[in-house]
Amino acid sequence: xxxxxxxxxxxxxLDALEEPERELLDQRLExxxxxxxxLALMRRSLGPLAATKQDFSPPPGLAKRTCQFVAxxxxxxxxxxxxxxxxxxxxxxxxxxxxxxxxxxxxxxxTVAEAPSPERSRRWRxxxxxxxxxxxxxxxxxxxxxxxxxxxxxxxxxxxDNLRELGMALGRYxxxxxxxxxxxxxRGPLAVxxxxxPTLLDGGFLTDQRRVxxxxxxxxxxxxxxxxxxxxxxxxxxxxxxxxxxxGDYGYGMxxxxxxxxxxxxxxxxxxxxxxxxxxxxxxxxxxxxxHGGRGQNTLFEDMHVEFLTTPRPVDLGDDVFVNEQGVVAAxxxxxxxxxxxxxxxxxxxxxxx
Numbered sequence: 001x002x003x004x005x006x007x008x009x010x011x012x013x014l015d016a017l018e019e020p021e022r023e024l025l026d027q028r029l030e031x032x033x034x035x036x037x038x039l040a041l042m043r044r045s046l047g048p049l050a051a052t053k054q055d056f057s058p059p060p061g062l063a064k065r066t067c068q069f070v071a072x073x074x075x076x077x078x079x080x081x082x083x084x085x086x087x088x089x090x091x092x093x094x095x096x097x098x099x100x101x102x103x104x105x106x107x108x109x110x111t112v113a114e115a116p117s118p119e120r121s122r123r124w125r126x127x128x129x130x131x132x133x134x135x136x137x138x139x140x141x142x143x144x145x146x147x148x149x150x151x152x153x154x155x156x157x158x159x160x161d162n163l164r165e166l167g168m169a170l171g172r173y174x175x176x177x178x179x180x181x182x183x184x185x186x187r188g189p190l191a192v193x194x195x196x197x198p199t200l201l202d203g204g205f206l207t208d209q210r211r212v213x214x215x216x217x218x219x220x221x222x223x224x225x226x227x228x229x230x231x232x233x234x235x236x237x238x239x240x241x242x243x244x245x246x247x248g249d250y251g252y253g254m255x256x257x258x259x260x261x262x263x264x265x266x267x268x269x270x271x272x273x274x275x276x277x278x279x280x281x282x283x284x285x286x287x288x289x290x291x292h293g294g295r296g297q298n299t300l301f302e303d304m305h306v307e308f309l310t311t312p313r314p315v316d317l318g319d320d321v322f323v324n325e326q327g328v329v330a331a332x333x334x335x336x337x338x339x340x341x342x343x344x345x346x347x348x349x350x351x352x353x354x
Contacts, residue, residue, distance in 0.1 A: 004028070004035065009042050010135055046134050155216035156292060156308055162211045163276060163300040166250070169206040170275065171304060173199075174267035181265040181275070184254055186348045189239055190231060193254055194246030194343030198228045212248025214278055214298075217291040223248070247343040249291055251279040251322075254339050254347035256332035262348060263335070269303045274321040274338040276300040277309075280329075282342075286312050287322040287329070297321075299340075 004025060011017045012025055029036050170181050182199040185191040200206040209225045223245065231239070231246075253275050255264045265275065278297035280287035288311070289297035296310040299321060313320040321340050325333040331347035332339045341347075 004038075006042070007135065009039055012039070013043055013046065014134075152216075152292070152295075155214075156298065158215040159278065159291070159298045160306045160308070162214065163250070163298055163306045164304070165208075165211050166200075166206065166276060167300050167304040167306070169200045170196075171267065173203065173205045176203075179267045181253070181267060183264045184252070184347050186262045186346075189234075189236055191346045191348070192243055192246065192343060193252040193341045193345050193347075194243060194248075195231075196252040197225050197247045198231060201225055202228045209248075212250055214249035214291045216293070217249040217278075243344050245343060247279070249279055251277050251340040251342050251345070254331045254341050254345060256335055256337055256339075257348075258334060262331060267302065270336070271301060271303045271305070272317055272319065273302040273336065274299050274317075274319070274340055275302050277321055277340045279342045280312070280322040280340065286320075288312060 008017070008021070008025065012022065017025065029039065174181055182196045184193055184195055197206075197209070197212050201209055209223075212225070213223060225246070225248075226234075226242065231242070234242070253265045255262060257263070277299040278289035278291035280297075281290040281294075284290065284294055288294050291297065296308050297312070298306055299309050300306050309317075309321070312322045319336075319338055320327075321338060323329055324331065324337050324339045328349070329341055329345055330339065330349050
């Protein structure tokens with residue numbers, strides 16, 4: 001027996017399966033915990049229907065009226081020469097039936113060719129509606145979450161592919177620049193982490209600017225990365241609307257300070273040193289990224305592997321990827337203190353004197 005369809009599980013719950021099929025499903029339920037969980041989920045989803053189940057008592061006098069109808073039918077059949085069941089003569093009814101309940105005369109009875117309209121047979125009864133609603137509800141509860149989960153997983157995977165591509169571009173850049181990654185200036189109007197994107201594009205290390213857009217983030221149909229030449233010649237007023245999206249949907253590492261000096265990130269191929277990630281959001285606790293609905297962030301590490309972190313500070317990492325050891329969105333406090341900032345983050349805070 002292949003993996004049971006939702007209809008088979010529903011038939012099991014409604015006791016509508018053939019005995020051999022039910023026995024096979026019983027055997028699988030005994031040895032497959034996952035299948036038992038699916039069945040339990042479906043049983044819970046059908047729970048609300050139990051509240052609508054009602055038992056109806058027959059209307060008073062139904063048995064008497066039924067006997068009267070049968071008697072009258074038998075009497076009229078005998079008069080018209082039609083055979084009566086088993087040759088038994090039925091007594092005449094003691095009370096007349098309503099006109100609407102009287103049998104039609106023989107001449108007006110429908111023939112085979114004039115069979116009654118199937119409209120009545122097509123009408124749905126309450127049990128039919130209940131079963132159909134149960135099927136639709138159970139199917140929706142099983143399928144819609146699966147579709148949502150599949151879409152989420154696809155976006156996470158596509159985002160990881162982007163970060164790997166960016167990682168290769170960063171690696172090629174470091175190979176050409178004495179092991180250093182793109183520099184984030186410590187001063188000036190372009191002292192923001194988003195500067196990594198035009199740096200990679202201008203140098204030919206990245207050829208597709210759409211790689212800096214996460215599939216799980218809000219769409220930016222008119223997004224473009226301006227070349228460094230235009231950015232450097234732009235005024236402060238012109239840069240204001242550009243800088244927030246300069247690095248796309250990803251954040252970039254801000255280097256670190258040591259002995260009062262600011263140092264750029266260098267490619268030491270450390271496995272636990274975060275280099276890029278889905279951009280942090282200031283509106284969420286811990287700056288959790290918005291890109292994947294607040295469920296986590298893909299993170300590119302210096303050795304170029306990518307992980308999906310459900311929290312910016314995983315226990316096994318021992319480092320918060322979005323703030324430094326002082327809890328500030330700024331350059332790290334030492335060489336191994338990785339901090340990833342959004343496009344507008346500056347590694348040196350104003351007034352720090354560094």
